[in-house]
Amino acid sequence: MPLITSAQRRNQLLKAALFFPALTLSLLTLSGLVAIWLNRDIFLPGRDLAEIRKSGKLQVLLSYDPINYFIYKGTPMGYSYELAQRFADELGVRLEVVPVRNLNHQIPMLRNGEGDLIAHPMTVIESRTDDVSFSTPLDSTRQVLIQRTRDSSATGHRMVRTLEELDRKTVYVREKSAYFNNLMEIRQRSDIALNIVPVHGSLTTGELISRVNSGKIDFTVADSNIAVPHKALYPALDISTVISRRQPLAWAVRKNAPQLRSALDHWLAAEQRTGYLQMLRNKYYNQQYRVAKHAFSAFYSEDSGSISSYDNLVKTGAGTIGWDWRLLSSLIYEESQFDPKVVSWAGAVGLMQVMPSTAAISKISRLSDPELNIRAGTAYLGTLEKEWREIGDPATRIKFILASYNAGPGHVRDAQKLALKYGANPALWEDNVERYLTLKSEPRYYNDAVAELGYCNGAIPVRYTRNILSRYQLYMQVIPK
Template sequence: MTGVRELLRCLQLVTIAALALALGTCVSRPGLLEQIDTLGTLRVATVNSVSTYYLDADGPTGFEYDLIRDFAQKLGLRFEMIVLPDQQAVLDAIASGHAHIGVGVAVSERRRGRVRFTPPYDEADLEVVYRVYKNKPQTLADLSGDLVLPANTAVADWLRANRPDVAFTVDPQANTEELMDRVASGDLAATIANADIVAMNQRYYPKLRVAFDLEDVHQKTAWAMAGNGDGGVDDTLYNEAIAYLEETKANGRLHILRDRYFGHVKRLGFVGGHEFARQVDNRLHLWEGYFRRAADDYDLDWRLLAAIGYQESHWDKNAVSPTTVRGIMMLTRAAASDMNVTNRRDPAQSIDGGARYFIRMLKRMPEEIDQPDRTWFALAAYNVGYGHVMDARRLLEAQGRDPNLWVNLRDALPWLTQERYIAQTRYGYARGHEAAAYVGNIRAYFDILTWMTNNRTTQEPPALAEEESEGGTEVAESPSISIDSPAF
């Protein structure tokens, strides 16, 4: 009997062990997405730049910020932005598990050895930039030994792999935008940057020029992720990211975001940017106090009002158009009468009246138009009239396109000059091309003024001026748009 009991006991132990083993093989480790859901926060690594993520007066913004925010909302997750000094640090954060995902990362073969990239969702030319008045380089070979890049970039990886004959220096303390600043000031001969970043910075540095593009080389941008940390590869978050990015391409959301952040950056050109810089030095200080006062009174950004004023009159209080609109804000007689402006040449009255007229347009826009598009719609109405903007919206609706997006309205405004569309409108012909360009220019001026004032040291606002200075209009050669501030 004892032997039988021992045998039964052994069988029980074997059975228990087998069940435990079976249960152990059935219980799998939670997927990465499930782990993040339990944690409650998606950790997102990025760099602080004009093309990815930055803080403005209204809080966090940027192309990549909007993209990842929409993704997190789709998954029902909170997210945390981890801002790092460069993309190498972003890759380190992903590889170490400190971040779940890296956004706005330039793809290179060398980097593929460390992280997994989604299929690229953006592609841009790479441009060699130099300073005007210097000898224009024609080839990379012309720059061998003089080219400076940030450390650990995809461009540097490409040069090492494909152009070992080109000697270049890396600056571990500088990002691409800082290097472009130094090129514009004459401290460096040249650098290489994404074409979008070049276009945005040319507004601030009118002496920055493009020498040439890197032929057949494009900077591809993707999101980067790691495996699950134990040698396996968890696809849950990765697959969701790919599906989301493909969806944003298909439904037009990616195009809308690109237009919102980059669609206006080439509006000024070199001549327009240089002239704007000149007038900032010569005229803005005369009227800044009035712009600030009106902005405070009506809860607006004074730099937006200043941008409107520059587009309208180049801040010339005596400006008169062929159609007799006049003053800094170029008010018509009817608009001036509605705003109780008795003297359109009076800068204080003109700016105050222009601010109130813009507010009127802003408030009249349909509630379903969200910011920032609402502001661009109101600017178009300021230029071409509310009725014509509504006509353009109706034309969009007739074509099945969303009438509440600026990227669509910008397409539709020029239709107001075309006979086949005019018959479908209530208010008839309008110079729609001009209105579309008008908004684009103001967006560019506003961005420049925002950049300038964010770099200005703390100081008292300028006093309200009565008359424009009679001094000369020429300014000393400067590498960047400047104002009277040690920041420049």
């Protein structure tokens, strides 16, 4: 056995002294990384129920389709939209829709803090439970094959009725979707030559169903609750071949928002007991004619780019004052819901609810005529633009103008004076002039010497302004300028 010199022994001891701390540090680093991965939700944006209530708004992620969220004749509608609006009302906050253009992005958008809630019904599958916290199920569904009906005696083609008959068929589904995962499992389990074509996440299930109907593709897959109303649009489609077990449908929140999840679950349970959820399901999923009426209408805004039958008049009127026609459309909807014959208790007439005294300034008398009504209304808006030109920021100025159109500029001026007197900023709207306009319904404020016009139910013009701007945001999401 060779002898080890003292120098060699010192080198060995030195190497050992360096190796074991390095190994220990590596193991600690690895264990730390594992711990971070297992607890990665602690790094998600922190916005739970308390922060939502403090902000005054609930941000929901919604994709545009003819069932869950759409705009029809200027009105935001849909199963998910109405349900989300009702939940926001329950929380005492306003609803803000965050549009989802690609359904594959909705979970990352939620986790990144771009919304508080995914309100598009999602199938609850295991692969998603690591990323989101699902609500109490809203409903359940099964996946069905979407195919065109075929007359086998005439064409020689047979309808696909079993999983085995999917052999050598090509099915188009959205990439990373529950449909894609299910088809992959079917192919592996059944050992068939099924060709699964993943399509971009920006294509909705409804668009793929339309492609089957037009003959561009032969097969896609949809949840039965989506397939049934779409059959009303496309009677030549067959949706009777079931290819999955029943799966729950739910909304989703971030995993670090337990208070929101708890409030949502309690609210859903209460709405289930009242029968509201069933009523809403019947309205959008079970009355198939309703979907066909909306989707084929000239006023289904995603396809037509139209809001009302007065779009051309609105565009002309908006152009005279430099407004976006979609903003003016939102104001008209708030005033009359596009009914040119409506007359208010105070005598305001037509689409823009113009008072005869206001119209007289522009020498317009026939306010029941939509064109003349819009001309008179936009002339008054032009006057208000000049009234508030002192407000430099255009986005802020428009709030002063809208509130003035509803309540009159005098009451808004009073609110400015009150804001100045009590230490707020008379050139800002939120939490400043808006607040004191609301307070003009209280004796302490409407009896104040600076409030020259006295009492005003200021909550009405404040709500009016919010409604118009919220609807305008929705219009901008789906209707081209």
